[in-house]
Amino acid sequence: MIASSQTTRPLDHLVLPVSDLATARSRYEALGFTVAPRGEHPFGTENACVFFKGGTFLEPLGVADREIAEREARVGNVFVGRDQAYRFRRGQDGFSAIVMGSEDADRDDAAFAEAGLSAGRMLSFSRKFKTPAGEEGEAAFKLAFAADPRAPDAYFFTCQRINVPAVDRTALETHANGVVGIREIIAVEENPSDFQYLLQEIAGTRDVDAHSFGISADAANARLTILTPAGLEAYFGAKVEGRERGIHLTAIIFTVADLSACQAHVARSGIATRTSGNRLIVDRAAGQGAIFIFEEA
Known part of the structure; x- marks a missing residue:
């Protein structure tokens, strides 16, 4: 296995398609997240990210220019092509990558x-980055893509x-709900193995x-888990x-610093929540394509 010869990878970020960034921003801010200013990709998509200490983040992803995005997908841009395929199959709000x-x-x-x-094929690109304080920089990336044809979504x-912009992201990494980072990502499949x-x-x-409800692997800074449908219901209702x-x-x-404080903040926004053990759970809604689960550190 190739992965055995390399260092365990860290989680970088999660891609969450949204119908539009305004709806996503409103939802995330109501949940107590600090949302970065809008960013635009050179291939027709846009984002408004939520950053955490340690370098991980959420990427709510919208379509800024459909004509450009469709042209890019036709010429083999995997990022845009996968986004379009996901929206076609699963709808405009979701969790795709x-x-x-x-x-x-290149090695990956x-x-x-x-x-x-x-x-x-790989994708290299750069985009402008701006903080709420007005600091600007240019971020550049190189991406290598993987997928299993049995899992099209x-x-x-x-x-x-x-290239990482030399800007201060402290304000963007501080959230009113007390979230300090991503602990675990949950996927679902009938036979996780x-x-x-x-x-x-x-x-x-x-x-x-391997456990009775699925399998998990620890990345360098987060856990990746695939549960059965029964496992999803047993753990998270x-x-x-x-x-x-x-x-x-x-x-x-x-991970949150104080779960009760997080719960109180979300409640003030009028967003419905439920609890399961020591977890606060917010189900999917417009602008929020994944179930959000908050656990105390």
């Missing part, structure tokens, strides 16, 4: 190809940060924890929408 950090995207691309998991890529090899390759580890085979990215578990 897990992105891992990388120091060498070769590894994915050798493992039979390549999702297409989820894909993965590694992200090598070629069918995707064990993919999970190992993405996380960059041989070590997999949620049911799968439909029963199509393949990985469906479903939930994100956040």
Whole structure:
């Protein structure tokens, strides 16, 4: 297995398609997240990210220019092509991709190809970055894509940060709900072990924890878990929408400094929540395509 020869990968960010950024921003801010100013990609998509300490973030992803995006998809831009395919199959609000950090995207691309998991050609691009205080910089990236053809509604890529803007993101990494980072990502599939090899390759580890409701692998800074539908219901009281085979990215578990304070903040916004053990759960809504789960550190 190629992943055994490399360092365990860190989680970089999560891609969450949205119908429009204004709706997503309103939803995230009501939940107590600080949302970055709008960013635009050179291939027709746009985002408004939510950053956390340690470098991870959420990427609510919108379509800024449909004509450009469709043209890019036709010429083989995997990022845009996968986004369009997801929206066609699953709707405008969802959770489409897990992105891992990388120091060498070219090596990752070769590894994915050798493992039979390549999702297409690499992508290099840059975009402007701006903080709420008005600091500006240019971020540049190189991406290597992976996917399993049995799971058309989820894909993965590694992200090598070629240029990181020298700006202060402290304000963007501070959230009124007390979230300090991403703890775990939950996917759902009827038989999780069918995707064990993919999970190992993405996380960059041989070590997999198999349990009665699924499998988990620890990336360098977060846990990746695939649960059965029964596991999702047992742990989080949620049911799968439909029963199509393949990985469906479903939930994100956040670490919060104080769960009761987080719950009080969300309640003041009038957003419905529920609890399961020591977890606060917010179900999907317009602008929020995944189940959000808050757990105390």
